[in-house]
Amino acid sequence: MRKVELLTIEDQFQLSGVGLTLAPDFPVPKGWENILDVVTVVTPEGEVFDAVAQFNLTHFNFRSAEAGIDRQTVASSSVVAGCLEGASSHRRRIFASQSVRTSVLGEDFA
Template structure:
């Protein structure tokens, strides 16, 4: 199956009940529906494995008086890997998804140069 780079991991957080949550996150596209997909994780050294990912809309609470920049980030799409440990996804790893998921998360079309 053709896969496209959705994100390069800048940070990751092991959260109980959620899994390994990855950054960056994404703006919520119109008509967003949470989804689950088997993704390909490619580490900077070239090793790779498949993992079940949840792509869910999440609410970020910035307190009583969020700045305008924080208000824009209140609702985001967050990628979490189910049953994956933080040590298995080093910073710089790439997460590859189906073209359909790429479009759902980022909108628009995917570049052929990003496909694997």
């Protein structure tokens, strides 16, 4: 199956209940359903390997620095990619099937 580029890892962090999470994240497309799929990872050195990835709807709650003394909490929802093994590291490129890319990015990026 031909795979297409989905993202380049810019950052990574642990989320409680989710595990290792890769950035960037994505806006939530209409009708979103979580995905578990095998993606292809390409390192900056040219190494290529497959890894299992999960694309999940995640809700973030964080304090806004601009909110002032009341420390208003800001909520956000987005789709995040998490790799179960091997894909973590900045600047690695993640390739997925066209159907996963369309599901994550929407029809405009098909």
